[in-house]
Amino acid sequence: xxxxxxxxxxxxxxxxxxxxxxxxxxxxxxxxxxxxxxxxxxxxxxxxxxxxxxxxxxxxxxxxxxxxxxxxxxxxxxxxxxxxxxxxxxxxxxxxxxxxxxxxxxxxxxxxxxxxxxxxxxxxxxxxxxxxxxxxxxxxxxxxxxxxxxxxxxxxxxxxxxxxxxxxxxxxxxxxxxxxxxxxxxxxxxxxxxxxxxxxxxxxxxxxxxxxxxxxxxxxxxxxxxxxxxxxxxxxxxxxxxxxxxxxxxxxxxxxxxxxxxxxxxxxxxxxxxxxxxxxxxxxxxxxxxxxxxxxxxxxxxxxxxxxxxxxxxxxxxxxxxxxxxxxxxxxxxxxxxxxxxxxxxxxxxxxxxxxxxxxxxxxxxxxxxxxxxxxxxxxxxxxxxxxxxxxxxxxxxxxxx
Amino acid sequence: xxxxxxxxxxxxxxxxxxxxxxxxxxxxxxxxxxxxxxxxxxxxxxxxxxxxxxxxxxxxxxxxxxxxxxxxxxxxxxxxxxxxxxxxxxxxxxxxxxxxxxxxxxxxxxxxxxxxxxxxxxxxxxxxxxxxxxxxxxxxxxxxxxxxxxxxxxxxxxxxxxxxxxxxxxxxxxxxxxxxxxxxxxxxxxxxxxxxxxxxxxxxxxxxxxxxxxxxxxxxxxxxxxxxxxxxxxxxxxxxxxxxxxxxxxxxxxxxxxxxxxxxxxxxxxxxxxxxxxxxxxxxxxxxxxxxxxxxxxxxxxxxxxxxxxxxxxxxxxxxxxxxxxxxxxxxxxxxxxxxxxxxxxxxxxxxxxxxxxxxxxxxxxxxxxxxxxxxxxxxxxxxxxxxxxxxxxxxxxxxxx
DNA sequence: GCGACTTTCGAAGGTAACTTTCAAAAGTTT
DNA sequence: AAACTTTTGAAAGTTACCTTCGAAAGTCGC
Numbered sequence: 001x002x003x004x005x006x007x008x009x010x011x012x013x014x015x016x017x018x019x020x021x022x023x024x025x026x027x028x029x030x031x032x033x034x035x036x037x038x039x040x041x042x043x044x045x046x047x048x049x050x051x052x053x054x055x056x057x058x059x060x061x062x063x064x065x066x067x068x069x070x071x072x073x074x075x076x077x078x079x080x081x082x083x084x085x086x087x088x089x090x091x092x093x094x095x096x097x098x099x100x101x102x103x104x105x106x107x108x109x110x111x112x113x114x115x116x117x118x119x120x121x122x123x124x125x126x127x128x129x130x131x132x133x134x135x136x137x138x139x140x141x142x143x144x145x146x147x148x149x150x151x152x153x154x155x156x157x158x159x160x161x162x163x164x165x166x167x168x169x170x171x172x173x174x175x176x177x178x179x180x181x182x183x184x185x186x187x188x189x190x191x192x193x194x195x196x197x198x199x200x201x202x203x204x205x206x207x208x209x210x211x212x213x214x215x216x217x218x219x220x221x222x223x224x225x226x227x228x229x230x231x232x233x234x235x236x237x238x239x240x241x242x243x244x245x246x247x248x249x250x251x252x253x254x255x256x257x258x259x260x261x262x263x264x265x266x267x268x269x270x271x272x273x274x275x276x277x278x279x280x281x282x283x284x285x286x287x288x289x290x291x292x293x294x295x296x297x298x299x300x301x302x303x304x305x306x307x308x309x310x311x312x313x314x315x316x317x318x319x320x321x322x323x324x325x326x327x328x329x330x331x332x333x334x335x336x337x338x339x340x341x342x343x344x345x346x347x348x349x350x351x352x353x354x355x356x357x358x359x360x361x362x363x364x365x366x367x368x369x370x371x372x373x374x375x376x377x378x379x380x381x382x383x384x385x386x387x388x389x390x391x392x393x394x395x396x397x398x399x400x401x402x
Numbered sequence: 403x404x405x406x407x408x409x410x411x412x413x414x415x416x417x418x419x420x421x422x423x424x425x426x427x428x429x430x431x432x433x434x435x436x437x438x439x440x441x442x443x444x445x446x447x448x449x450x451x452x453x454x455x456x457x458x459x460x461x462x463x464x465x466x467x468x469x470x471x472x473x474x475x476x477x478x479x480x481x482x483x484x485x486x487x488x489x490x491x492x493x494x495x496x497x498x499x500x501x502x503x504x505x506x507x508x509x510x511x512x513x514x515x516x517x518x519x520x521x522x523x524x525x526x527x528x529x530x531x532x533x534x535x536x537x538x539x540x541x542x543x544x545x546x547x548x549x550x551x552x553x554x555x556x557x558x559x560x561x562x563x564x565x566x567x568x569x570x571x572x573x574x575x576x577x578x579x580x581x582x583x584x585x586x587x588x589x590x591x592x593x594x595x596x597x598x599x600x601x602x603x604x605x606x607x608x609x610x611x612x613x614x615x616x617x618x619x620x621x622x623x624x625x626x627x628x629x630x631x632x633x634x635x636x637x638x639x640x641x642x643x644x645x646x647x648x649x650x651x652x653x654x655x656x657x658x659x660x661x662x663x664x665x666x667x668x669x670x671x672x673x674x675x676x677x678x679x680x681x682x683x684x685x686x687x688x689x690x691x692x693x694x695x696x697x698x699x700x701x702x703x704x705x706x707x708x709x710x711x712x713x714x715x716x717x718x719x720x721x722x723x724x725x726x727x728x729x730x731x732x733x734x735x736x737x738x739x740x741x742x743x744x745x746x747x748x749x750x751x752x753x754x755x756x757x758x759x760x761x762x763x764x765x766x767x768x769x770x771x772x773x774x775x776x777x778x779x780x781x782x783x784x785x786x787x788x789x790x791x792x793x794x795x796x797x798x799x800x801x802x803x804x
Numbered sequence: 805g806c807g808a809c810t811t812t813c814g815a816a817g818g819t820a821a822c823t824t825t826c827a828a829a830a831g832t833t834t
Numbered sequence: 835a836a837a838c839t840t841t842t843g844a845a846a847g848t849t850a851c852c853t854t855c856g857a858a859a860g861t862c863g864c
Contacts, residue, residue, distance in 0.1 A: 001403040001821085002850065022812055034851055036814065059811025060859040145755050154756055203629050217722070224621065226724025227605050230755040237718040238752060241642060248754060316639040317722060320619070322628025350640060352650060353547050353632040354556055403851090404821065424841055436822055438843065461840025462830040 002041075005030065006387040009038050010047060013067050014091075014384065015197040018051045020062025039065050045390045046071030047091060047383070067092045072383055072390055073128045075138040076375025077121050078185060079166070081105050081158045084117040086124040087369060089376035090133065091383065093196070097127040098369075105159050113159075114166070118173035121180075136389065137379035138178070141185035141371040142166055143214070148229030151182045157247065158212060181379070186232050187223040188374030190216025192366055193327045196377075205323040206364070207234060207314065209330040212247075213255040217321065223378070235259070239313050257309040260331055263288070267302035285334045292338045300338070307339040311346025314361075318347060322357045329364035336363040404443075407432065408789040411440050412449060415469050416493075416786065417599040420453045422464025441467050447792045448473030449493060449785070469494045474785055474792055475530045477540040478777025479523055480587060481568070483507050483560045486519040488526040489774035492535065493782060495598070499529040500771075507561050515561075516568070520575035523582075538791065539781035540580070543587035543773040544568055545616070550631030553584045559649065560614060583781075588634050589625040590776030592618025594768055595729045598779075607725040608766070609636060609716065611732040614649075615657040619723065625780070637661070641715050659711040662733055665690070669704035687736045694740045702740070709741040713748020716763075720749060724759045731766035738765040 008028055013019070019027075025035040042048040051064035069090030077086045082104065088097040099120050105113050121138055128135050144156030151167025153159075167182045174180055190206035202221045208214040213235030217224040225231050235255035236248055243252035244262075256262060260281075267288055268274045274284045291299040314326050326347075332339060340361060347356045366373060382389060410430055415421070418429075427437040444450040453466035471492030479488045484506065490499040501522050507515050523540055530537050546558030553569025555561075569584045576582055592608035604623045610616040615637030619626040627633050637657035638650055645654035646664075658664060662683075669690055670676045676686045693701040716728050728749075734741060742763055749758045768775060784791060 001406075004403075004406075005850090020812070031852055032813070033815085033853080037850075055860090058809080058861060060813080060861095062812055155754075215722075219621065219626065224723070226759070227726040228724060228755070228760045230724040230759040231722065233721040233724075233754045236752075236754040237721050238714065239640075239643075241714075250752070312640065312643075316718065319635040319639050320617075320633065320719060320722065321626070322630060322632040322635075324629040350638075350652070352557075352635045352638040353630070357628070357632040358630045407821090422841070433823055434842075435824085435844085439821075457831090460832060460838080462832095462842075464841055 002038075003386045003388045005034070005038055006042060007385060009035065010042060010067075010387050011384055013048060013065060014093075017197070018054075018064040018066035020054045020064055022062050023054075024065070041392070042387060043068075044392045045387060046393065047387055047390060069094050069096075070131075071133060072136045072380070073097075073133045074376040074379030074381075074383075075121060075124055075128070075135055076188065076372035076377070076379065077117060077124075077138060077140040078188075078371045078375065079105070079113060079117055079140065079142050079159070080185065080371075081143065084113065084120055085369075085372050086120045087372035087376050088124050088128045088135070089373065089380060091380060096131060096133065097124045098372075099124055100368075105161075110161060110164055111169070114169045114173060118170060121170075121174060134390070136179070136383055138174075138180045139188065139375035139378045140166070140170060140180060140182050141188040141375050142182060143185045145233070146182060146184045146229055148182070148184075148225060179379075183223075183375065183378065184216070184225070184229065184232065185371045186214035187216040187225060188372075188378060189214075189329060189366075189370035190218050190232070190327075190374065191221075191223050191377055192370045192374035193329065193364060194218045194221050196221070200324050200360075201327075203324045204327055205314075205317055205321055205325075206327045206329055207310070207317075207332070209258065209260060209310075209328070209332040211260055213259055217323075222381075234313065234317065237313060237316065239309065239316070254309070254313045258306060258313065262309070263302055263306045266305055267291075267299050281331070282334075285331055289335065289338070292335075303335060303338040304342045306335075307342025308346050310339065311343040312350060314343060315347050315350025315356075318351045318357060318359045319353075322353065323359055325360040325362050327362045327364055329366070329370055333364045333367070404440075405788045405790045407436070407440055408444060409787060411437065412444060412469075412789050413786050415450060415467060416495075419599070420456075420466040420468035422456050422466055424464055425456075426467070443794070444789060445470075446794045447789060448795065449789055449792060471496050471498075473535060474538045474782070475499075475535045476778040476781030476783075476785075477523060477526055477530070477537055478590065478774035478779070478781065479519060479526075479540060479542040480590075480773045480777065481507070481515060481519055481542065481544050481561070482587065482773075483545065486515065486522055487770075487774050488519075488522045489771060489778050490526050490530050490537070491775065491778035491782060493785065498533060498535065499526045500774075501526055502770075507563075512563060512566055513571070516571045516575060520572060523572075523576060536792070538581070538785055540576075540582045541590065541777035541780045542568070542572060542582060542584050543590040543777050544584060545587045547635070548584060548586045548631055550584070550586075550627060581781075585625075585777065585780065586618070586627070586631065586634065587773045588616035589618040589627060590774075590780060591616075591731060591768075591772035592620050592634070592729075592776065593623075593625050593779055594772045594776035595731065595766060596620045596623050598623070602726055602762075603729075605726045606729055607716075607719055607723055607727075608729045608731055609712070609719075609734070611660065611662060611712075611730070611734040613662055615661055619725075624783075636715065636719065639715060639718065641711065641718070656711070656715045660708060660715065664711070665704055665708045668707055669693075669701050683733070684736075687733055691737065691740070694737075705737060705740040706744045708737075709744025710748050712741065713745040714752060716745060717749050717752025717758075720753045720759060720761045721755075724755065725761055727762040727764050729764045729766055731768070731772055735766045735769070 021035045025032040049068040051066040054062045054064045069092035073088045075088045083102045085100040145154040153164045153166050204218050206216045215234035216232045236253045238252045239254045240252040244256040246253035246256045264275050274287050423437045427434040451470040453468040456464045456466045471494035475490045477490045485504045487502040547556040555566045606620045608618045617634045617636035638655045640654045641656045642654040646658040648655035648658045676689050
C-alpha cells in the first residue's frame with residue numbers, strides 16, 4: 001500500500017511535472033499529511049527533491065517537489081547489425097551515459113558480439129556508479145524474433161542469428177545477479193516514442209523503416225508484446241498478393257514495397273550513387289531528400305509511391321488497433337514531410353472510422369537512439385512501479401530519528 | 403487498500419476456483435488472518451460463501467470458499483439488425499435471465515428499436531431483482547462504429563444508423579441513474595471468449611463472421627478498444643488490392659472474400675436455395691455443412707477458399723499481435739472443422755514467427771449469445787475491480803457484533 | 805504598514821487494515 | 835489414546851492513512 005501510493009506520487013511527478021505537496025494531495029485524492037509523508041520517504045530514497053517556489057496567487061506559496069535524477073539509472077542496450085549501443089537514463093529522463101560501437105555483426109561470431117555488448121554495458125554501468133547513482137536494471141533490445149519466455153532470439157534475419165540464447169549469454173558475461181532483461185528492439189523503440197506525460201502518445205503504433213521493417217505497439221504507455229513476445233512484426237504482413245518476393249521467402253510482404261530497397265529501386269537506376277551500397281545510408285538518404293527538395297520528378301514520384309504503400313499498411317493496422325498516433329521511425333523519419341501527404345491520404349481512404357479514427361501521422365525525432373532510450377525507460381519502469389526497490393539512505397535504517 | 407485485496411481474493415476464486423482461506427493466503431502472499439477477515443467481508447457482502455470441505459492429507463481439513471452468485475448480476479444487452487437481446491449473469495457466471503426479441507432494425511425507427519431494447523433491459527432487471535439479486539450494471543453492445551467517448555454510434559452499416567446517440571437514448575429510457583454503458587458489440591463478444599481462469603485464453607483475437615466481418619482484441623482478459631474505441635474493425639482491412647468492391651465503397655476489403663456472401667457466391671449458383679435470402683441463415687449454413695459432409699466438391703472448394711482467405715487476414719493480425727489464440731465466431735463457428743485446415747495452413751505460411759508464433763486456431767462455442775454474455779461479464783468486472791461497490795448486509799451497519 | 809485572510813506545511817492523536825502471536829478445532833498417524 | 839499437522843479465529847501490535855490543529859508565509863484591504 002505504501003508502495004502503491006509512492007508509485008502514484010512518483011508517476012504524477014513524471015507525467016505532470018513538478019508541483020507542490022498540497023497540489024499532489026488534491027490531485028491524487030489523498031490528504032496533505034499523507035502526501036507529505038510519502039514525499040518524505042521518496043526524498044529519503046533520493047527519488048525526489050525540493051524544487052523552486054510555486055506561486056499560486058493567494059496564500060502561502062508551496063515549494064515544488066520534482067523528480068531527482070541523482071539516485072538511480074536505467075540502462076538500455078541494443079544489438080543491431082551495424083552496431084551495439086547503450087544509454088543510461090536517470091529518473092528525470094536525462095542521459096547520464098551513452099555509448100555506441102560500430103561493428104559488423106555478420107562478420108563476427110555471436111560470442112564476440114555479445115562480448116562487445118557486455119563490455120559496453122559494464123562501461124556504462126561503471127560510469128553510472130561513478131556519478132554516485134545506482135543502476136536499477138538493464139534492458140537489451142535485440143533485432144529479430146525474440147521468444148521472451150525463454151530469452152532466445154529465435155530468428156534474427158539481419159543479424160543472421162538463429163536460436164541464440166541471448167539472455168543466458170549476457171547473464172554469463174555480466175554476472176548471474178546482474179538485472180538484465182531481453183526485449184525486442186522495435187518494442188523498445190516504440191516505448192521511447194510514448195513520451196511520459198503526453199497523454200496523446202500513450203496508445204501508439206510505431207513503424208520502423210530500415211532495410212527491413214519492424215514495429216511496436218504501445219498501449220497505455222506499455223509495450224504490447226503478445227503471447228510469446230512476437231507482436232509487432234508488421235514488415236511481413238502481406239499487402240500486395242502476387243507482388244515481389246521477400247527475403248523471408250514469402251511474396252508481397254509490406255517491406256518489399258515500403259522497405260528502403262523499394263524506395264531506392266524506384267528512385268534511381270542501378271548505377272546511381274544513391275544505390276551504391278558502399279556509401280553510408282545517411283548520405284544516400286540525404287541525397288534523396290536533396291533531390292526531392294529540388295523537385296526532381298522521379299524522386300518525388302518514388303516518395304509518393306512509398307508513402308502510399310506505408311499508408312496502405314498503416315490503414316490496416318489502424319483499422320485493427322485505432323491508435324492515437326502512428327509514429328514513423330527509422331529512415332521514414334528522415335523523409336518525413338515528403339511522405340506525409342500520401343500516407344495521410346491512404347489512411348483516410350483505408351480506415352473505416354471517420355477521420356481515420358482520429359489517428360494522427362507523426363514522425364520520430366529520436367533518431368538511432370530510440371531503442372536504447374526505450375530500454376532504459378523500461379528498466380526505470382521498475383522504480384515507478386515500486387519505488388521501494390530503491391534503498392533508503394543509511395540514516396533511515398536506525399528508525400528515522402530526525 | 404481494503405478494496406484492492408478484496409478484489410485480489412475475489413478474482414482468485416473466479417480464476418482458480420473454490421479453495422480454503424489458508425490456501426488463498428499462501429497463494430496471495432497474505433496472512434491467514436488477513437484472508438479470513440477479507441473473506442468475512444466478502445461474505446457479508448454476499449459475494450462468497452462457504453463451500454464443501456477440502457481434504458488436504460494431513461492436518462485439519464479446510465472449508466472451501468467459493469463465489470456466491472446470489473447477490474449481484476451484470477446485464478449484457480445487444481442491438482443488432484435482426485434482434486435485440488439481453489442476458490443477466492451472476493457473479494459465478496451462471497445465467498439468471500435471458501431474453502431475445504427478433505425484429506428488423508432496418509424497418510423500425512431508431513426510437514422504436516431503443517424502446518424495445520430498454521423494455522427488455524427493464525424486464526431482465528426486474529427478473530434479477532425478483533430473485534433477490536441486485537444489478538450492478540448493464541453494458542449494451544451495438545453493431546457498428548462506436549465513438550465511446552461520446553457514446554454515439556458513428557456509423558452502423560448493417561443497422562443503417564448514423565450518428566445515433568445510443569447512450570443518451572438509453573439513459574433517457576432507463577432513468578438517468580441507471581448504470582448503463584455502451585460498447586462495441588464485437589468487443590463484447592470477444593471478451594466473452596476470454597473465459598475467466600483459462601490462462602491460455604486471456605490474449606486472444608476474435609474474428610466474427612456474419613454478413614459483414616467484425617472482430618475484437620482481448621489483452622489480459624480486457625478488451626483493447628483503441629484511442630476512440632474503433633479498434634477491431636478487421637473486416638475492412640484490404641487483403642486483395644484490386645479485388646471485389648465492398649459495401650463500404652472500398653475495393654478488396656477482407657469481408658468481400660471472407661464474409662458470408664463470398665462463401666455463398668462460391669458455393670452455389672444464384673438460383674440455389676442456399677442463396678435464397680428468404681430462408682433463414684441457420685438453415686442455409688446447415689445445408690452447406692450437409693453438402694460438405696457428403697463430399698460435394700464445389701462446396702468443399704468454396705470452404706477451402708474461404709478458409710484460405712480467413713487465414714490470410716488472420717496471419718496479418720497474428721504478425722501484428724501474436725495472440726495466444728484466434729477465435730473464430732459467428733457463422734465461421736458453424737463451419738469449424740471444414741475451415742480449420744486451410745486457415746492453419748495460411749497462418750503457418752503467413753506468420754513470420756515459427757509455428758505461427760504459437761497462435762492456435764479455435765472456434766467459438768457461444769453461438770449468438772457471445773455479445774450479451776460479454777456485456778454481462780464487463781458489467782460484473784466492476785465488482786471484481788472493487789467489491790465494495792456491493793453494499794454489505796444491513797446487520798453490518800451496526801458495527802458487526804457477532 | 806498593519807491586521808485579516810488564504811494557503812502551505814508539519815506534528816499529534818485517531819482509525820483502518822494488515823501482521824504477529826496464541827489458542828482452539830478437526831483431522832491423520834503411530 | 836497420544837502426538838502431530840493443518841485450519842480457523844481471536845487478541846494484541848504495527849503501519850500508514852486521515853483528522854485536527856497550529857505555525858509559517860504569502861496576498862489583500864484599509
